[in-house]
Amino acid sequence: MLELRAVAKTFGKGVKAVDGVSLRLEKGVVGLIGHNGAGKTTLMQMIATLTRPSSGQILWKGADIARTPDAIRRTLGYLPQDFGVYPNLSALEFMQYFAALKGVRDGARIRHLLELVNLHDQAHRPAASFSGGMRRRLGIAQALLNDPDILVVDEPTAGLDPEERMRFRNLLAEFGFGKLVIISTHIVSDVESIAGELAIMRSGRLVAHETPDAILARARGQVWSASVAALDYEALRGRVHVLQAQRQGERVALRIAHPELPCAGAHAAEPSLEEALMAQRYALQTEAEAEAA
Incomplete structure (x- = not known):
């Protein structure tokens, strides 16, 4: 479904943020694990077509997404590490705006997603007044608007309290049935109970790709x-x-x-x-x- 072939990303002065990553992923929840600076976010941005690889290929269902980014964008849900909101929009208006961008015209789905992330009571409140945890929840709701086949979330539980973290993990686990979910994190407990595979990065390189049971x-x-x-x-x-x-x-x-x-x-x-x-x-x-x- 998603295949990375010797993917590399080099920034100024020859700094390799991602160095020759090859990976093949099917359906299910995949934890992308590594310390801060390991290259996780850069790799996620390339999968989300926000930046292009310096070399190598990323294929989604056989299509090179650097050449034809719409091949994955139509079926992609993405929550970046730094997720911002528009200051003048309520949570409901924010969701309606992103729904229009994604061609989603089902108002019931918007209400369902706000309820799913426990924001239905705050729907008319300005999103700019939300706490960091509430913004993360709004972020995952917008990522799910188009019922994506691939969901990419970068450090998803940052700012969430323990109850919210558990709810968030359960939501991602349920979504992973029949879909591909890639969760980037340096907090192992975020994926310990839900990931069927772990891809471990260190200094821009993929050092392991195996099941949690094999690692244990x-x-x-x-x-x-x-x-x-x-x-x-x-x-x-x-x-x-x-x-x-x-x-x-x-x-x-x-x-x-x-x-x-x-x-x-x-x-x-x-x-x-x-x-x-x-x-x-x-x-x-x-x-x-x-x-x-």
Whole structure:
């Protein structure tokens, strides 16, 4: 459905924001994971046809979207990381404006989407007065107006409270049945329970594309739980990768990423997806350091 072939984007002075990404995606929810500056937003902008690749191809149902952007725009829903609103429009007027741009003439759909994102009671309130979380919800509502076949959302839960985050994740998960949803985030919990695939970026490159179950399976036996004396903690931290530390009186409860038993009394723990990704990153880092030495 969506295929990226050696896609790269180079900005001034030869800075490669995206470096040779090849990826094939079908229906379902895909989490695009990476730290800030990994190239996620630039990649999403190219998929949304806001910017063109410096090299490579992005194909939507076989059509090169750099040459024929309308091939994907007709069926695209997009929520950018920085989503602005028009100061003089209410939420309802904002939705009506975008509906007109997208050729959507169904007023009932607008009302349904505002209800879906829990903004129906605020429909006549100026959108400019909304909180950051309310603007994100309005943003996803406009992205869904044309019932898109591909939904691209960049850092979707920024500014949302815990209840809103859960509602948002459930909405995206439901939409992912029969559609392609790409969620870009550096917060693993945003996609942990809903993504069927993860594409992991680092420094502009795609370093992994696999299922969460595969990542978790590989991390088993590399994540440990331990409790050590506070006096021993500093020495231990210097030779292992500490994922989490919690002071408990004279002792420190630890979660550790290490390829073998890190200390006496440690026992293997079931990793969370975030811990599994961190363990994978540390393993790659350790290998690179060993090769450099």
